[in-house]
Amino acid sequence: MIKHLKMTNVGPAPEMDLVFGERLNLLTGDNGLGKSFLLDIAWWAMTRKWPAEVNPKLTSGKVALPTDKKQKAEIDFSFSAASTTMEYTSTFQPKLQSWQVRKGRPANPGMVFYALADGSFAVWDPARNYWKKNNEEGAGRPPAYVFGPKDVWDGLRREEDGTWLCNGLIRDWAGWQKEKGRAFELLTAVLGVLSPSADEKLAPGELTRISLDDARDMPTLKMPYGQQVAVVHASSGMRRIISLAYFLVWCWEEHLKAKELLGEDAETKSVFLVDEVESHLHPKWQRTVIPALMKVMDQLMTSPDVQLIAATHSPLIMASVEPLFDEDKDAWFDLDLVDNQVALTKRPFVRQGDVRAWLTSDAFDLRSGYSVEAEEVLERAAKALSDENFNQADAQRLDKQLRAVLSDTDPFWMRWRFVAEKKGWIS
Ligand SMILES: Nc1ncnc2c1ncn2[C@@H]1O[C@H](COP(=O)(O)OP(=O)(O)O)[C@@H](O)[C@H]1O
Ligand SMILES: [Mg+2]
Structure with a gap:
């Protein structure tokens, strides 16, 4: 898991310094103050690739550039694995326009998942994207799998030769459903955990066709009003959650297959970066999504060790974690504009009791909940x-x-x- 991150002369503030909690981490702050930026940096620190470097179609997740080009820019970070901490220092090399890390490959942080704000997803899987020795580097493995919003649905192809890296939600879900095997069971279970409530379970319906010209069998969802709706016709909120569920199951299935080939045990550690997961979700779903994300890996891994880093604009999300927030394992970071400078503060998590109080707390800085x-x-x-x-x-x-x-x-x-x-x- 990622433990510490420090940025100097890069990003919206002259310096930012964070020590993450080992379990849940929340990031709040006004638009444009650097929440997504921090998630990008955390992803890069663990995987050494910027999301847009792996998939150039991405409109965010670009390489971080120094603020003052003439000054030294630095990103320091550390991981903890077992009982040790590994520290790394990286400096920006203007001639290469990239960040050079003094020590070699990163320590294995476990599986790293990144759900970006625009519906893109990225995964770094130690079994498929990691090599320990330099002479393995030519093995032609992708540095990570990065899906644009459309790739998650229709599949991801390798730029160079058009090879399918992933079939996408529509084909895989239909295939899994026909196969009636482990993948479909996992998908159903993950959808269950991520559902807004017990009486509104996201449940797969029968496969269907949606067009004379699309030869794909289309998965459907059972709606509470009795209809079965094609996944591509589902609401934005549902599509965000089902694409996340599919992405997790796909990552895990591929991980298990890779580990089998390697003759190794499956991973138990994972880091989950989530940007504004609440977007498109109804308030009642915003209230359940973070606790659900903390539990979702239980469906896949045995005794998982999950670190979640979530950027949010939702007072409902802040209120929803009140019962489970633990100062020893969790942390809340807040970005503010102070004297025209962006400041990052680790705030003590004080229970506000309800959503309205969260609106006027340091997290959202409103004067009231009125119009x-x-x-x-x-x-x-x-x-x-x-x-x-x-x-x-x-x-x-x-x-x-x-x-x-x-x-x-x-x-x-x-x-x-x-x-x-x-x-x-x-x-
Ligand atoms: N790749 C980058 N390199 C340098 N600075 C960046 C980069 N991406 C974002 N930033 C900084 O972060 C600010 C935007 O922050 P962002 O993380 O998108 O905000 P939000 O808190 O709304 O998620 C930009 O105005 C810029 O100062
Ligand atoms: Mg953002």
Whole structure:
């Protein structure tokens, strides 16, 4: 697992320094402050390739470039494996436009999965992408498998010779379903764990055809309203989750086959990088997705050791981990703009109790959970309550504005009516 990451003169802040928790890590912060950037760096540190370097069709996951080209740029990182920690230092070489690491290949971090924000996926599998000796380097193995959003569905081909590296969700799911073997069982189990709730299980339906011109048997999902819907017609939220489920099962099946060939035991360690997994998900699903991701590897590995690093904009996700957050194993990092500079802070995880409180916490920095208009009117009304010179006409105007933005049961009415009646503003 990745333990420590430090970046100097690269990314949105002059320096960023993080010591990860061994289990769950959450990253919050406004748009553009570097959450995805941190995930890219963590992926690179563990695999030594940028996602877009492996699959040039990707629109994100590009090589990190120094901020000040004239100054030294450095990425330091460390892994812990068993009881040891291995430390690495990397500097940017302007002539090569790449990062050179002083020590050789990285220590094996286990399987590394990366679910990018745009529906791309990447995996680095120690059985298929790793070589321990330099003379194995010519074995022609890909440095990682990186899928663009379309590749996950339709398959991934090697650039050079068009060889299929992966058949994609549509063909594999249909094949697995006909085979009625382990892969389909795993897929069904993983879909079950990632479902929003027990009475809304994502369950495979019968195979179907969706077009006269598409010869592929198309997997379907059983919907709660009795229909079976082709996976390509499923909602964005469902497609995000089923593509993730497929990706995990595909990675694991291929890993098992590779390990069999190598005559080695299957991996038990994995690192999971997830960027805004909540996008397209209904609130009730946002509440269950992180705990589900923490459990999902149980379906695949025996006694898995999973490190999850998740960037999120969702107060529901923050609230959902309250029961399981453990300061010894988990960590929360928050990015903020302080005096026009990006600052990364490891925050103590204090339970907020509910979603609304998370909105106004350091994680999201909102002043309230109201609409912008209501917030503004409420602030004026709160000031008016203690303003000696506030007159009746102004108060009545404000009262009308409050009615337009607040709910009938808003707690502010109590205060407002009490003072307004006392001052004779309203009767
Ligand atoms: N490949 C890169 N090289 C250098 N800096 C980058 C790179 N990618 C992102 N950044 C920095 O991170 C900022 C965007 O951060 P990003 O991680 O996309 O934000 P978010 O927090 O919304 O995920 C950019 O404005 C830039 O400063
Ligand atoms: Mg982002």
